[in-house]
Amino acid sequence: MSEHDQHPSQPVDDVPQEAWSGVHRGPLRAGEWVRLVDGKGRKHNFALEAGKRFFSNRGHLDHDELIGREEGFTVTTSGGGDYLVFRPLLSEFVVSMPRGAAVIYPKDAAQIVAMADIFPGARVVEAGVGSGALTCSLLRAVGPQGRVSSYERREEFAEVARRNVDQFFSAPEGSSHPAWTLTLGDLAEALPASGERCDRIILDMLAPWECLSAAADALVPGGIVCAYVATTTQLSRFVETVRAHGGFTEPHAWESLVRDWHVEGLAVRPDHKMIGHTAFLVTARRMAPGERPPRKTRRPAPGAYGPDYTGPRPPDVPQEPVAPADE
CATH class of the missing domain: 3.10.330.20 (Vcp-like ATPase; Chain A, domain 2)
Incomplete structure (x- = not known):
């Protein structure tokens, strides 16, 4: 046995429970x-x-x-x-834990934590909670001095999420993560009623544009709204709603693809399987009250807001006339 294989003589201390990391040693x-x-x-x-x-x-x-x-x-x-x-690991736990709703995959959770700039001590609002996968990442990022307020419409999803989050963080029976509150209800109604102000809002729902006004009122200036949507129609509707609102910076939309590689001697090639499209992510920052972002200098592509377009329209983009029908 080499010296690298020998265990240290000193016992390894566990991670303190008050850190609420979800990680154990020993x-x-x-x-x-x-x-x-x-x-x-x-x-x-x-x-x-x-x-x-x-x-x-x-x-x-x-x-x-x-x-x-x-x-x-x-x-x-x-x-x-x-x-x-x-x-x-957390990334392994969330893909194998019991599910109520579909989970946000680790590749997307990592993008949300990084690109929405979730920091220790942050006040984060999440809607909906799904099975609690993203909640675990958010709670680990904000730490016990931060706050994650999760809103979920469906009681059965909320119960699954609560069990999963408590399991991951080894919460003592009858308690939960001190930075977490889980509210059963619609964010569009419950958040304004709470009077809560926050630094970040994560929207994981079918129609996140319905919650944009509530999110805008709750976010502090410089705060970030982040939407997680599965389809191109949802992506377009949310981005255009953010633009039409006028109180946010230009939305940034993207997706991430993960492909493993097979590495064996000289046989080095992309793996046959990959985690392709799971969802689109969109972020935008809240402007100060009464402020508006500079107008885009780049004109929309021809036909982007043509007669067939029926969604929200940026305030500086006029309605295009309907072309006369050929006789």
């Missing part, structure tokens, strides 16, 4: 989630429970064989199957 404990991965990359995620047994097509193993050991080891089942054992 020996595996009952109640924690673990992630088992076999030689073919098949994954199993489950919570450790003393006296319980894990079953797969390669046999079984007892949870007690895992509890008390440092993560990063290989375990063999009764049928000779070998599995790597680690605690799941």
Whole structure:
């Protein structure tokens, strides 16, 4: 055994609970989630429970064989199957946790945290909460001194999200992350009624443009609104609604694609599978009260706002006349 393989003699302290990171160090404990991965990359995620047994097509193993050991080891089942054992990362937890609604994939959650500039201590509003995947990333980014206010219309989604968030952050029974509040209701009505002011607003819903006025009133000057939409029609409607509002900077819209690579000796090539389109992201910054952004110097493409266009229209773009029909 090399010196690099030897474990340090000093015990490893766990991450303090008051950090609310969702990360643990040291020996595996009952109640924690673990992630088992076999030689073919098949994954199993489950919570450790003393006296319980894990079953797969390669046999079984007892949870007690895992509890008390440092993560990063290989375990063999009764049928000779070998599995790597680690605690799941946040990006691994969210794609395997129980779902109510579809989750925001890690690639998009990372873009939201970075491009919406979610910072420690930030006051963030989220609507809707889905299954809690993005909520976990937001809470980790703002920290216990920040605030994440999540709004969800459907009670069944809210309950799934609450369980997932509490599970990830190892919240003591009967409590939750101190920076998190979950409200059952429509953001367009509930946010104005709350009188809450915030630094960032994340809109993950079918019609985010319906909440833009409420978002504009709640955001501080310089704050950011970020929308997560799945289709081009939603993308167009939201961007044009932001432009027509007049109190935001020019919207920035994009998507991200992730492609793994196969690397084996001289066989280096793109993988056959990739995470392609999941959603579009749009961000814009709130102007100070009464202020408007400079007019765009670049004219719209011919026909962009032609007779067939029926959506919101920027205030400085006139209605194009309908071309006469050919006789």
